[in-house]
Amino acid sequence: MKASAAGGSGPVAADLPPLRLGGRANSVRGVLAAGVTIASESGAEGNGADAAPVDALVVTDLANGRWLTGFSGSAMVVVITADDLLVITDGRYATQAPAELEAAGVEGRVTIADRGSKQQEAATAAVEGLGRLALEADNVSWSRYRRFAGEWFPDAELVPSTGVIERLRRTKSPEEVARMAAAAAIADDALAEALPRLAEGPTEAEVAAELDHLMRRLGASGSAFETIVAAGENSALPHARPGPRRIEPGDLVVIDFGAIVDGYRSDMTRTVCVGEPRPPGGKVYEVVRQAQQAGVEAVADGVSCADVDEVCRDIISEAGWGDAFMHSTGHGVGLDIHEAPSLASRSSEVLAAGEVVTVEPGVYLAGSGGVRIEDTVVVTGDGCRRLTCAPKTLVVA
Numbered sequence: 001m002k003a004s005a006a007g008g009s010g011p012v013a014a015d016l017p018p019l020r021l022g023g024r025a026n027s028v029r030g031v032l033a034a035g036v037t038i039a040s041e042s043g044a045e046g047n048g049a050d051a052a053p054v055d056a057l058v059v060t061d062l063a064n065g066r067w068l069t070g071f072s073g074s075a076m077v078v079v080i081t082a083d084d085l086l087v088i089t090d091g092r093y094a095t096q097a098p099a100e101l102e103a104a105g106v107e108g109r110v111t112i113a114d115r116g117s118k119q120q121e122a123a124t125a126a127v128e129g130l131g132r133l134a135l136e137a138d139n140v141s142w143s144r145y146r147r148f149a150g151e152w153f154p155d156a157e158l159v160p161s162t163g164v165i166e167r168l169r170r171t172k173s174p175e176e177v178a179r180m181a182a183a184a185a186i187a188d189d190a191l192a193e194a195l196p197r198l199a200e201g202p203t204e205a206e207v208a209a210e211l212d213h214l215m216r217r218l219g220a221s222g223s224a225f226e227t228i229v230a231a232g233e234n235s236a237l238p239h240a241r242p243g244p245r246r247i248e249p250g251d252l253v254v255i256d257f258g259a260i261v262d263g264y265r266s267d268m269t270r271t272v273c274v275g276e277p278r279p280p281g282g283k284v285y286e287v288v289r290q291a292q293q294a295g296v297e298a299v300a301d302g303v304s305c306a307d308v309d310e311v312c313r314d315i316i317s318e319a320g321w322g323d324a325f326m327h328s329t330g331h332g333v334g335l336d337i338h339e340a341p342s343l344a345s346r347s348s349e350v351l352a353a354g355e356v357v358t359v360e361p362g363v364y365l366a367g368s369g370g371v372r373i374e375d376t377v378v379v380t381g382d383g384c385r386r387l388t389c390a391p392k393t394l395v396v397a
């Protein structure tokens with residue numbers, strides 16, 4: 001447990017190494033010059049054959065914008081060209097946006113303007129004379145596309161790109177990993193403090209609220225996603241919402257949650273039980289625990305995502321519950337809770353050192369209960385390092 005639990009976000013953030021993002025714009029420029037992946041009509045990511053060099057990228061995804069500039073606001077358009085980086089945002093961020101760029105060592109311009117014509121003028125001017133602009137196809141809405149095409153960039157050829165910044169975001173710097181490790185440690189501590197109370201028979205919603213509160217007290221800026229606490233028959237729903245059901249002895253309880261520290265997220269699932277679980281809970285738990293451990297042990301630089309999925313799936317299938325593991329094995333984590341790569345059977349991606357991914361097999365038996373166990377790990381040259389370290393103990397009280 002942390003010495004001072006009531007410290008707010010200050011102490012945690014103060015202990016972290018500063019994020020220096022100055023080199024990222026040039027990484028993006030390298031991709032723009034070499035060719036961005038064009039989104040296919042079906043919405044699926046292209047196979048690399050459809051790549052085109054572009055003169056600029058218009059960043060509308062907030063996490064991508066934050067990754068590139070350090071600006072953490074809730075509204076922005078970032079235009080990056082070969083020699084310019086322009087952040088367009090509104091008056092709420094007149095002080096914050098330039099300060100965050102400077103703190104991150106990012107060379108760029110900030111234009112503060114209310115929505116509408118002033119923002120449009122700044123964007124139009126930034127791309128004057130340029131021919132081909134990439135939009136983020138997975139982020140731009142239909143109405144926004146019409147505005148970009150008709151008003152903001154009427155003279156340019158607009159190209160639907162996919163994954164340009166997301167691919168760069170996959171590899172985390174040591175400073176980014178430090179934030180995710182801090183978030184994971186907060187979640188570990190929150191769980192340790194919350195678990196003894198399960199024996200008192202709280203509702204799922206009460207446990208979820210307590211975890212959220214504890215993470216805040218321990219220094220998180222928030223929860224990484226809506227905390228899942230699912231007891232008994234509800235644990236058979238992979239993404240159950242916590243509700244009024246009380247936790248009773250013998251229930252499997254799936255707890256899936258994470259913290260945010262300086263924008264970076266952690267993700268962890270533990271399955272626990274007050275007393276001995278009703279059959280076949282204990283056997284299911286042991287199979288999932290073995291599958292999860294084998295999956296974590298399979299993660300390493302150069303290993304394909306599909307292979308990690310297969311390692312987990314084989315163990316669960318051999319036990320006869322293959323059909324009850326109906327989601328993929330894991331996903332990347334970072335500024336977003338779900339990022340590239342996906343650890344799925346159909347993935348063609350290969351893991352690389354510095355990537356942060358989850359390993360989270362599960363078995364869900366409708367009407368009875370489910371088990372999921374999840375860790376967030378950093379890929380290393382010869383394996384991986386776990387960031388989530390809470391014990392994997394089924395019977396907690």
Ligand code: ZN
Pocket residue numbers: 256257267268269374
């Ligand atoms: Zn999770």
Ligand code: ZN
Pocket residue numbers: 267331358360374
């Ligand atoms: Zn997850």
